[in-house]
Amino acid sequence: MQLRYVYSELGQGLRRNLSMHLAVVLTLFVSLTLVGLGVMFNQQASKAADHWGNQLQITVYLCRVNDSSAVCPNAVTDAQKTEISQVVQDNPEVDDFHFESSEEALGKARELYGDELFSGDNPAITAEDMPQTIWITLKDPEQYEGITSAVQGLDGVSKVRDMREQVAPILESINMLQWVALGTAGFLVFAALLLVANTIRLAAFARRKEIGIMRLVGASTLYIALPFLLEALVTALIGVALAGGALWGFMYFGISELSQNRLKFVPWIGWGEFRLAVASVAVLGPLLTLLPTLVLTRKYLKV
Amino acid sequence: MIRFEKVTKAYPGHPHPALDNISVDVEKGEFVFLVGSSGSGKSTFLRLVLREYRPTSGRVYVAGKEINRLASWKVPRLRRDIGTVFQDFRLLPNKTVTENVAFALQVIGKSRKEIQDLVPETLELVGLSGKGDRMPDELSGGEQQRVAVARAFVNRPMILIADEPTGNLDPTTSVGIMKLLDRINRTGTTVVMATHDSGIVDQMRKRVIELENGHVVRDQAQGVYGHQN
Numbered sequence: 001m002q003l004r005y006v007y008s009e010l011g012q013g014l015r016r017n018l019s020m021h022l023a024v025v026l027t028l029f030v031s032l033t034l035v036g037l038g039v040m041f042n043q044q045a046s047k048a049a050d051h052w053g054n055q056l057q058i059t060v061y062l063c064r065v066n067d068s069s070a071v072c073p074n075a076v077t078d079a080q081k082t083e084i085s086q087v088v089q090d091n092p093e094v095d096d097f098h099f100e101s102s103e104e105a106l107g108k109a110r111e112l113y114g115d116e117l118f119s120g121d122n123p124a125i126t127a128e129d130m131p132q133t134i135w136i137t138l139k140d141p142e143q144y145e146g147i148t149s150a151v152q153g154l155d156g157v158s159k160v161r162d163m164r165e166q167v168a169p170i171l172e173s174i175n176m177l178q179w180v181a182l183g184t185a186g187f188l189v190f191a192a193l194l195l196v197a198n199t200i201r202l203a204a205f206a207r208r209k210e211i212g213i214m215r216l217v218g219a220s221t222l223y224i225a226l227p228f229l230l231e232a233l234v235t236a237l238i239g240v241a242l243a244g245g246a247l248w249g250f251m252y253f254g255i256s257e258l259s260q261n262r263l264k265f266v267p268w269i270g271w272g273e274f275r276l277a278v279a280s281v282a283v284l285g286p287l288l289t290l291l292p293t294l295v296l297t298r299k300y301l302k303v
Numbered sequence: 304m305i306r307f308e309k310v311t312k313a314y315p316g317h318p319h320p321a322l323d324n325i326s327v328d329v330e331k332g333e334f335v336f337l338v339g340s341s342g343s344g345k346s347t348f349l350r351l352v353l354r355e356y357r358p359t360s361g362r363v364y365v366a367g368k369e370i371n372r373l374a375s376w377k378v379p380r381l382r383r384d385i386g387t388v389f390q391d392f393r394l395l396p397n398k399t400v401t402e403n404v405a406f407a408l409q410v411i412g413k414s415r416k417e418i419q420d421l422v423p424e425t426l427e428l429v430g431l432s433g434k435g436d437r438m439p440d441e442l443s444g445g446e447q448q449r450v451a452v453a454r455a456f457v458n459r460p461m462i463l464i465a466d467e468p469t470g471n472l473d474p475t476t477s478v479g480i481m482k483l484l485d486r487i488n489r490t491g492t493t494v495v496m497a498t499h500d501s502g503i504v505d506q507m508r509k510r511v512i513e514l515e516n517g518h519v520v521r522d523q524a525q526g527v528y529g530h531q532n
Contacts (some may be wrong), residue, residue: 006411209395210406216353217384217458219410221375 009227013203014234021235024289027195028239029246031188036182036247036277041178043273045171049110050267056095058144060134060151061158061302062085064102067131069158076132078126080156087154088136093147107129112267131158161183189288194234196292200228203299211301225297232289240285244278304330304462304493310361315514318532320359321347321449323517329495331461334488334506337497338528339514344476345497345510348514352495353385354378383411386463386492390470392447394439400426400450401435407454412457425457431482445476449483456487463487469503477503501528 014021049057062081063072081099088097105124106127110118138144148160196199206209251274259268306521307327313320322344322419324510329335339347350356351363354370363370366384373381394403401422408418426432429449439447455463465484471475481503488494498504504511512519 038484201523209393213393213395213406213454214410215379216387217407217411218379218385220379223410223412 005229006223009207010230010234013207013227013231016206017199017203017231020195020202021231021239023240024192024199024235025238027188027192028236028285028288029242031185031192032239032243032281033246034185034188035284036243036281037250038178038182038185039277039280040247040250040269040273041174041181043276045174045178046172046270047267047269047273048174050169056138056164058136058138058148058164059161060088060136061161062132062134063158064131067129069156071155076156080154081132084134084151084154084156087150088134088147091147091150093138093140094136095139098274100133100135102127102132105133108267112179118249135263148221153167156281157302172201185235193292195287197230197296199231200296200300203231204297215301221298221301224301225294228293228297228301229290232293233286236286236289240282243285247274247277247281304331304333304365305377305495306362306364307348307351308362308364310351310358310363312344312351313358313359320517322351322358322514324361325514325517325519326361327512327519327522328334329493331493332488332491332511333495334485334507336507336509336511336526337495337514338499338504338511342516343514345514345518346466347517349466349495349497352462352464353387354381365442381457384461386452386458386460387515388448388451388463388468390467392439392444392451392471394447394450394454396439398439399418400431400437400439400442401437403439403450404453404457407457410460417513421457425453428456428486429453443476444472445479448480450474452480452483452487456492460492462493462495463524465494465498467498468496469498469500474502478506481507504528 062076062084063069063074064074067075085097085099088094106125106129109125109130136147138147144162144164148162151157152160165169212222251271255268305327307325309324309326310322311320311324312322325344337348339345347356351358351370353470354365354373357371365381368377368381370381395406398406404422404425405418408421413421423432423435424434426447429452431446431449431453434442434446439450442450448471452468463484468484469480472480477500484494484496485507508525508527511521511523511528513521
């Protein structure tokens with residue numbers, strides 16, 4: 001296939017409909033940024049829940065060596081653990097539970113505070129300093145007293161932590177931010193779809209003579225539609241690049257700054273989650289322009 | 304080359320079909336005039352050949368293919384075997400004569416080499432050598448129609464469809480276009496021409512198919528425009 005014509009048409013098309021393409025790019029930019037933020041907030045919420053437990057979780061700390069708690073003469077034994085888990089399992093308020101080892105707890109702390117405290121010949125904190133825990137998920141957030149009191153006095157239990165009152169508002173705000181971002185993005189995505197549709201209609205109208213002749217002389221449908229698809233792809237890629245830049249700015253100036261200097265105790269999302277957000281945006285952007293283009297070119301450029 | 308077998312074409316919302324159970328056979332290399340008043344079904348006939356429409360019933364064969372059964376994605380291939388010329392020329396105003404003719408080859412993916420060989424050759428055939436760099440609006444109506452014929456013929460199609468090609472031209476210029484179509488016909492290309500121009504039909508003495516209200520009322524080997532008894 002001879003692509004010279006397609007490329008010259010692509011350039012012409014982008015110039016001819018510059019204002020429309022700009023509108024599409026800007027709408028895509030803002031909506032994709034919001035989608036990316038939504039993804040990042042979502043990740044942030046699950047990260048916080050992993051660390052502190054979610055609205056339904058309470059944590060049971062088991063005795064460790066040299067536990068400061070008065071109820072812990074020794075570290076918890078395997079027999080005690082079996083008994084505790086039996087009690088938890090039998091309790092009607094409990095939906096689900098799992099053990100977390102000292103090593104897992106150490107890994108979490110290490111992720112939050114950096115390697116410095118944990119490495120070297122004589123690290124400040126080792127696995128032995130971290131208690132083993134049981135994470136209990138409740139069936140009903142209001143029904144927690146039975147399980148708390150049942151576990152509280154058992155041998156090998158250091159203390160029961162219920163951080164739900166502190167965690168709940170944080171998770172709720174993050175969730176709200178996520179839905180505000182995704183909701184607004186939804187409207188803008190709809191606007192972007194309409195703009196794409198309009199752009200194609202205008203472009204098809206501007207090129208109706210060429211298209212008519214192309215059909216008559218037997219140009220393939222793909223060949224006729226290709227300039228439109230490439231235009232859609234170019235606008236999508238510009239939108240994705242701008243959104244990626246904005247998300248990078250949010251990470252770099254917002255999250256990284258906060259996590260390094262202030263609010264260090266919060267388990268912030270990192271560049272891994274940023275990459276996930278950018279990847280979702282990079283998939284969504286081209287889909288948003290290519291799908292309506294495919295559908296509408298079939299309609300307007302029918303053979 | 305073109306065969307209609309009991310073809311009916313009805314448009315939704317119209318009480319009478321545009322073509323009503325017609326059967327026509329056009330052999331390879333024939334020159335056929337399609338005559339009849341406006342609304343007699345000439346355009347529908349041509350559009351069925353181009354597979355812009357499918358027949359409501361009956362079968363249409365074009366260049367050996369049954370168009371009823373032809374998948375949409377194969378339609379472009381079919382159209383590469385058919386050249387088309389219209390009353391209103393349909394040239395691209397922002398392209399030169401050469402570019403207009405080359406466009407037809409570019410968009411079906413011909414190589415630059417082929418385009419460089421075929422375009423000047425075809426412009427010479429239609430009598431426009433030396434005018435390749437002109438823009439369409441610098442040409443007379445007859446010359447513009449020659450460009451359109453060149454564009455239709457540059458790919459050497461098996462069939463040339465002409466829908467009132469002389470409708471916008473004066474009689475002298477029309478004669479020139481008819482000579483050109485005749486020359487193309489002599490290369491073996493089947494020509495089907497819809498026309499109102501009785502002078503031309505009478506002069507050429509070719510096969511005439513007359514349509515009236517969607518019926519074939521006359522099919523004459525060396526006919527003239529009006530009825531002859």
